[in-house]
Amino acid sequence: MNIWKLQSKFVDRVLKGEYVYFDIMPNMGAVAIGDGYHYYVLDAEVIFIDLEKLSTAHPNLRKLRILPEFYKTEFSANVSLTFESMAKDKGTLRKFEYLDKHIWINEAYLKEFDFLKYPEDFRIGADPDDGFKKPVIFESSELTAVILPVRVGGQYESNT
Numbered sequence: 001m002n003i004w005k006l007q008s009k010f011v012d013r014v015l016k017g018e019y020v021y022f023d024i025m026p027n028m029g030a031v032a033i034g035d036g037y038h039y040y041v042l043d044a045e046v047i048f049i050d051l052e053k054l055s056t057a058h059p060n061l062r063k064l065r066i067l068p069e070f071y072k073t074e075f076s077a078n079v080s081l082t083f084e085s086m087a088k089d090k091g092t093l094r095k096f097e098y099l100d101k102h103i104w105i106n107e108a109y110l111k112e113f114d115f116l117k118y119p120e121d122f123r124i125g126a127d128p129d130d131g132f133k134k135p136v137i138f139e140s141s142e143l144t145a146v147i148l149p150v151r152v153g154g155q156y157e158s159n160t
Contacts, residue, residue, distance in 0.1 A: 003046050003142060006113060007033070011049060014061045022051045023066040032066040034146075038109045039066055041144040070146060075125030075137040079103070086152075093150050096124065096136070103132045103149040113138070113145050 010033050014020050021039070023032040029044045031051070055061040077098040084095040085107070093104040094116075103126060110116050115138055127134040131149070138145040 002114075003042065004048065006040065006143070007042075007047065007049055009112065010034075011054070014054065014058050017060055019060050019062065021062050021064040021066065022055070023064060024051065025067045028067065028071075030067055032070065034066070037106075038145060038147040040113070041067070041070060041146065046142075073135065073137075074127060075135075077126045077128040077131060079124035079126050079131070079136065081119055081124075088150070088152075090150060093152070096126075098126050098131060099128060101132060103136060104152050105136060105147055106150055109145070109147050110138075113143060115145070 010020055013035075018035070020033065020035055022034075024044070025031075026044065030041055031044050031047045032039050032041050033049075033051070034040060051061065052063075055063060079096050079098040082095045082097055082102075086093050086095075086104070090106060092107040094107050094110060096103050096105060107116070115122060118140075121140045123139045125137045125139070126132075132151075133149075135146045135148050138147070
């Protein structure tokens, strides 16, 4: 996993005019960068971007309180990747299972941080009650990725 490459992709998105968000908690040594569908929590020591300075030049890079919510969220159910996938208008979705439920994650986000190459390096968690509505966490020794699952028709009825 290349933390530098990941940050570079977010800078590219900022320069293209896409909306990107960040949060910095110096007291926790953490930085979060992401968009409305996923974000990464990184150790402040590995961030090479001056996010505050970049945000003054590019108003589409916005500060947002991400980390307090991240630290309050419960990710307790063990989640496992299945071999099932489906093509949707938003790209290919990969199916994950936990307890007696399932969730769908956009494969593009998983490829962004090399999850599909090294799934054994990650611990995956979701909210045990309604994880298909809440973010899913992918933790490794280098980073934490938090991704919103994709809603699939009929999912709410089949997961209740």
